[in-house]
Amino acid sequence: MSISADILRGHTDTIILAQLAAGDSYGYEIGKNVSQLSGGACGFKEATLYTAFRRLEQNGMISSYWGQEGPGARRRYYAITPAGRDQLEADRREWSETKAVLDALIVKEG
Amino acid sequence: MSISADILRGHTDTIILAQLAAGDSYGYEIGKNVSQLSGGACGFKEATLYTAFRRLEQNGMISSYWGQEGPGARRRYYAITPAGRDQLEADRREWSETKAVLDALIVKEG
DNA sequence: CACGATACCTTGACAGGCGAGGTATGTTGT
DNA sequence: ACAACATACCTCGCCTGTCAAGGTATCGTG
Numbered sequence: 001m002s003i004s005a006d007i008l009r010g011h012t013d014t015i016i017l018a019q020l021a022a023g024d025s026y027g028y029e030i031g032k033n034v035s036q037l038s039g040g041a042c043g044f045k046e047a048t049l050y051t052a053f054r055r056l057e058q059n060g061m062i063s064s065y066w067g068q069e070g071p072g073a074r075r076r077y078y079a080i081t082p083a084g085r086d087q088l089e090a091d092r093r094e095w096s097e098t099k100a101v102l103d104a105l106i107v108k109e110g
Numbered sequence: 111m112s113i114s115a116d117i118l119r120g121h122t123d124t125i126i127l128a129q130l131a132a133g134d135s136y137g138y139e140i141g142k143n144v145s146q147l148s149g150g151a152c153g154f155k156e157a158t159l160y161t162a163f164r165r166l167e168q169n170g171m172i173s174s175y176w177g178q179e180g181p182g183a184r185r186r187y188y189a190i191t192p193a194g195r196d197q198l199e200a201d202r203r204e205w206s207e208t209k210a211v212l213d214a215l216i217v218k219e220g
Numbered sequence: 221c222a223c224g225a226t227a228c229c230t231t232g233a234c235a236g237g238c239g240a241g242g243t244a245t246g247t248t249g250t
Numbered sequence: 251a252c253a254a255c256a257t258a259c260c261t262c263g264c265c266t267g268t269c270a271a272g273g274t275a276t277c278g279t280g
Contacts, residue, residue: 003208005268006236010116012267015215028227038211047269050229055267073227073276095216098113099209101148105125106205115237116267122236138258157238160260165236183245183258 003042012044012052013061014091020062020080021088027053027076053078061087113152122154122162123171124201130172130190131198137163137186163188171197 019030027049035043044052056062061084067075080088129140137159145153154162166172171194177185190198 003204003211004120006120007204007208009119009236009267010114011212011216015212018216018218026227034215037214041207041211045269046228047230047271048267051267051269073225075227092216094113094117095212097151098117101113101151102121102125102205104147105144106121106128106202108128119236119267136258155238156259157240157261158236161236161238183256185258 003038008042011095012048013056014088014095016049016052016056016078017061017080017084017088017091020078021085024077024079026067026078030078056084060084113148118152121205122158123166124198124205126159126162126166126188127171127190127194127198127201130188131195134187134189136177136188140188166194170194 015034016030019025019033025033027046031044031046031049053062053064057064057078060081062078062080064076064078067077069075125144126140129135129143135143137156141154141156141159163172163174167174167188170191172188172190174186174188177187179185
């Protein structure tokens with residue numbers, strides 16, 4: 001986990017939306033995927049993840065439903081909403097600008 | 111201010127260190143520089159800035175001294191310490207990794 | 221039947237950003 | 251002379267997102 005929580009802060013929702021843009025998924029899986037995709041550089045703590053789901057659902061960015069697996073641990077699936085896709089678009093644009101701005105502020109001297 | 115505070119969070123100290131790496135400066139000036147360098151995309155609120163100075167000084171990343179201007183508003187100058195430069199190096203490396211990881215998580219689908 | 225993996229959830233503490241408020245000096249306009 | 255604004259500093263307390271710690275339930279394996 002070489003990327004600190006404070007730096008990830010603010011990207012949590014975006015990362016979740018990006019995962020859901022590829023298809024419905026559930027908490028445990030999203031957590032695993034993020035760890036894997038980041039090469040272990042970062043990952044969500046469970047509390048962080050579920051807090052984010054509540055927030056996103058309350059804001060209408062995602063919706064949820066219980067999966068119909070046979071017997072076994074139940075899963076709550078999440079789906080991105082149209083509003084969520086709009087938000088993701090905006091977040092991606094913001095991320096693009098963030099990179100440019102922080103490169104100017106952090107990487108370059110003075 | 112198109113870059114949200116939550117995204118900037120965690121970069122505050124790094125940005126200040128990067129500014130001070132180019133030479134001693136004081137709060138008001140650093141604030142102006144950051145706004146300018148970011149093209150108005152982001153900026154520090156005063157409270158944020160001065161909180162960060164306290165934190166950085168307490169952690170030995172910067173030191174401070176009062177400027178000797180003639181009459182006029184007094185300025186407290188800050189200088190980066192060797193430990194601060196080490197931290198800045200580490201932060202820059204982390205930023206580099208952050209860009210790669212978040213590109214993988216946010217920009218690419220699934 | 222114990223143990224680990226899967227899978228969900230809540231509570232309370234903590235830390236950083238910042239709105240709101242304050243102080244003091246110098247300059248500029250009327 | 252006096253108001254208004256820019257410079258320049260500071261603190262208090264709220265808000266929000268993260269997360270350690272704790273909990274629940276099911277399934278497969280030894």
